Amino acid sequence: xxxxxDALGLRDRARTPEPAPGVFRVLAVGDSFTFGxxxxxxxxxxxxxxxxxPNVEWLNGGVCGYxxxxxxxxxxxxxxxxxxxxxxxxxxxxxxEENLRDEMYGRAKPRLVIDGDRVVRPSGDVPFPWLxxxxxxxRSIDKNLWALRRQVPEGEEATEGRRVLRVLLxxxxxxxxxxxxxxxxxxxxxxxxxxxxxxxYHVLDLVDALQGREDLVFARDRHWNxxxxxxxxDRLAAFxxxxxxxxTRPR
Numbered sequence: 001x002x003x004x005x006d007a008l009g010l011r012d013r014a015r016t017p018e019p020a021p022g023v024f025r026v027l028a029v030g031d032s033f034t035f036g037x038x039x040x041x042x043x044x045x046x047x048x049x050x051x052x053x054p055n056v057e058w059l060n061g062g063v064c065g066y067x068x069x070x071x072x073x074x075x076x077x078x079x080x081x082x083x084x085x086x087x088x089x090x091x092x093x094x095x096x097e098e099n100l101r102d103e104m105y106g107r108a109k110p111r112l113v114i115d116g117d118r119v120v121r122p123s124g125d126v127p128f129p130w131l132x133x134x135x136x137x138x139r140s141i142d143k144n145l146w147a148l149r150r151q152v153p154e155g156e157e158a159t160e161g162r163r164v165l166r167v168l169l170x171x172x173x174x175x176x177x178x179x180x181x182x183x184x185x186x187x188x189x190x191x192x193x194x195x196x197x198x199x200x201y202h203v204l205d206l207v208d209a210l211q212g213r214e215d216l217v218f219a220r221d222r223h224w225n226x227x228x229x230x231x232x233x234d235r236l237a238a239f240x241x242x243x244x245x246x247x248t249r250p251r
Contacts, residue, residue: 004041008082011041011060018083019057024247026058027079027181029071030090033188034062036229038218043226046088048233056246059084065105067098068168069112072119075172080179086245087176088236089169090186091194096161097153099168106143107132114164119171162192173200182245186236204239206232 006012019025028034028046036044041060042051050058061079063070071089079087098104102111108127113120131138153161169185173196176183183201187194190207209231210216216228224232240246 001038001040008059009078011035011044011062012047015059015082017081022055024056024086025082025084026056026086026088026246027061027075027082027084028058028088028090029061029066029074029079030186031062031066031092031094032064033092033224034060034090035064036060036062037064038221038223039226039229043229045224045229045233045236048229049237052237053247062090065098065107067101067104067109068095068165068172069099070109072112072168072172072175073110073121075175075179080176080181084179084181086184086240087172087181088184088186089172091165091189091192093189095189096158096165096192099164100153100157100161103146106139106146112168114167117167117170119167165192166194169194170196170198170200176201184236184240184245186232202239202243202245204236206235209235 003011004013006014008015008017026046026049034044034046036047041047044060044062046058046060046062049056059082061074063074066074068089068091075087098109099112102109110122110126112122132142173183177200185194185201185203187203187205188207188210190211195203210228213228213231216224216231218225241248
């Protein structure tokens with residue numbers, strides 16, 4: 001699988017920091033499901049949607065291993081500077097765990113503090129030791145050691161993780177609105193209600209549509225295969241058009 005990264009740090013073709021005149025820009029954010037782990041770049045759903053209309057530009061801002069908290073920081077520090085009119089955030093089940101941790105997959109990560117409905121950003125840099133930066137072997141060993149000590153949230157901690165995720169979604173919606181962008185949340189986490197009764201963002205719920213669809217995922221790791229990305233792209237396109245969230249091409 002070939003992975004190409006552009007000058008903006010995205011898995012994408014060459015992009016400019018600002019959209020061309022008359023172009024409606026959409027920024028897709030999330031983790032490896034948005035990135036397109038296991039498929040070619042042009043097979044990931046943001047690229048499939050990008051190819052449909054030259055006046056609607058999709059950027060793939062997915063980063064493998066990112067939680068909802070890191071998506072928020074990504075938007076604040078980089079993503080919204082590219083002037084998207086719409087942000088599409090894909091949720092996955094491991095987001096609940098990632099948002100509660102300061103380490104995932106053997107690497108340190110920022111952890112945001114949730115104080116009621118207030119999101120407190122971290123201060124200082126996240127540690128990134130020299131050995132982790134320079135040795136793929138060490139990163140592999142560290143990831144395996146992390147897996148041995150990993151504790152998946154259960155009970156009260158899982159309940160808190162779901163609350164944290166909902167607070168983060170409201171904060172992402174607020175940050176997007178301040179930057180001039182609407183927010184669409186693609187929901188794939190079974191048993192989690194992320195509907196925003198305050199009207200701050202839109203939700204495309206794919207839980208039932210993806211349930212039991214073994215033809216849409218790789219058996220080895222459950223990431224979407226090319227058919228899965230086509231399925232998500234089709235559902236997203238119909239959802240956005242029905243709600244007038246993107247310009248539509250003349251018929």
